[in-house]
Amino acid sequence: MDTDFSKDAFFKFLDYLSDKNLVKFQTVRGWRSAASKLMEDLSEAEEADVRTLDIEIAVHRTANRDSGSISPKSLNTYRQRVAIAIAEFVRRQEDPAGYKPRTLNGQSRTKPTNGSSSRAKAASEPATAPKKHDKEPAHLSSGLTLSYPLRTDFLAQVVIPRDLNTVEARRLGAFLLTIAVDYQPD
Structure with a gap:
């Protein structure tokens, strides 16, 4: 048993x-x-x-x-x-x-x-x-921790400022692209 x-x-x-x-x-x-x-x-x-x-x-x-x-x-x-x-x-x-x-x-x-x-x-x-x-x-009090089910067996987390603006969100998105294993610059 x-x-x-x-x-x-x-x-x-x-x-x-x-x-x-x-x-x-x-x-x-x-x-x-x-x-x-x-x-x-x-x-x-x-x-x-x-x-x-x-x-x-x-x-x-x-x-x-x-x-x-x-x-x-x-x-x-x-x-x-x-x-x-x-x-x-x-x-x-x-x-x-x-x-x-x-x-x-x-x-x-x-x-x-x-x-x-x-x-x-x-x-x-x-x-x-x-x-x-x-x-x-510090991120527990000043940042917002977001979880995202990237795959069925992996929960990705990111800590962002609570007042994230569009420019910062674009920079973060561009950064994430560069760390992908299959990333190829234009």
Whole structure:
């Protein structure tokens, strides 16, 4: 039997964590809220397998869809929560019998050995949470990210100023022509 990595299985996994009290209720609620926002407009492939979800593109889609109503800080929080939740989901799906949810400090729930405290162990080992960016990319607040399904298996993205004028649009179009693999100048 194939392992199910679908969006539906992902949300059932979050219910499972909450129902079994394996992760704090507030944590699961935050993961679910962030995932609901970022997973609103998924492709068929992403719906079928959340491992294929490009979280950065999902953040840009959400920023464009809810333009101005979600702060860059909130989008960054959503990005981090969804990345952690998907990582937990994948670990659970790949090894259901051996799965142990992570605690808030990013460590697996295991009892300390040889008398050392789990707090000391957590301080010595790096957490596996996604990298936190010092600055939010400028294009999230000042530019407009547009996605275009160039091919069935490729979603092209371009970030443009919100007040793009006709001259700039023509320049951008001319530039795109020059980077095509079959471009031949006149």
